[in-house]
Amino acid sequence: MAILPYNELSALFEKSGMTVNEEQYRLLDKYAELLVEYNKVMNLTGITDPLGISEKHFLDSLLIFKLADISENSAVIDVGTGAGFPGVPMKLYRSDLDVTxxxxxxxxxxxxxxxxxxxxxxxxxxxxxxxxxxxxxxxxRFDIAIARAVAALPVLAEYCMPYVKVGGSFIAMKGPNEDISQGENAVKILGGEISDIINYELPSGDKRVMVIVKKISPTPTKYPRNGGQISKKSL
Known part of the structure; x- marks a missing residue:
């Protein structure tokens, strides 16, 4: 068992107004098992203890379902997914989603x-x-592009917004120490508008911010630029 026992994980989720059933638990535990196993030979995560994986990887990823509206059968792309967060837990929790x-x-x-x-x-x-x-x-081609990444919002938006169809959303899951308003111009240039900024915290007290951007017009064809240009001069 690579995550908390079922009753403890359920209690942890309930603290944040979430539930987890036994099938979801089985799938998440299998994922955690593989994460810990593969992490021995490649650098996937610095968090490998059962409580850390349960809260800082799984609950943190899945709070998106409480804070944002994810329609049934949505096509979701997790951009720069790394070890699979938040995309893999999202799929294991909501099997209806088409996750890339x-x-x-x-x-x-x-x-x-x-x-x-x-x-x-x-x-x-x-x-x-x-x-x-x-x-x-x-x-x-996607209803939702999501990223849980350290890049500043103007950079992250240029990487993610081109994937989102008009009417869809780009969701950035971020730490607490960024001035989100600095991303407004980039979001606008790329065809979006910031529709919500949600501050929340995990049961441990770790603070998080979720930025929800609505795609209101197509992204101009010159974006995204190449990686060097994006990092050198953000929009």
Whole structure:
């Protein structure tokens, strides 16, 4: 068992107004088991204890369902997914979602493909975020693009907004120490508007911010720029 026992995980989720059933628990535990196993030979996460995985990876990822409106059967892309957060827990908790996991590191994609085989089917794509956003088969094809990343909002928006269809949403899951207003101009240029900024915290007291951006018009074709340009001069 790589996460808390079922009754303890249920209690942890209930503190945040969430529930978890036994099938969801089984899938999450299998994922955690693979995460800990693969982490011995590759750097996936610094958090490997059962409480840490349960709260800081799983509950943190899944609070999106309490804080944002994710319609049934939505197509979701997790951009720069890393070890699979939040995209994998989202799929394991809501099997109706069509989840795509995109990451620039092939060994992480190999790990995620193993998780997909052992739990529920997900699409795993090896690509840099700015390259994927220019591909016809991915550009403006998703109801939701999501990222749980340290990049500032103007940078993250340029990586993620090209994937979102008009009427869809880009959701950024962030720490507490960023001036979100600095991303407003970038979001506008890329075809969106910030519709909600939600401050919340985990049971441990760790503070989080969720930024929800609505896509109101197509992203201009010149975006995303290449990675060097994005990091050198954000919008």
């Amino acid at each position: 996991l995109l990451d620039s590191l092939n060994k992480r994609i190999n790990f995620l493909e193993a998780v997909s085989r052992e739990t529920l089917p997900m699409t795993c794509i090896h690509a840099r975020a700015e390259e994927g956003g220019r591909k016809n088969e991915l550009r403006e």
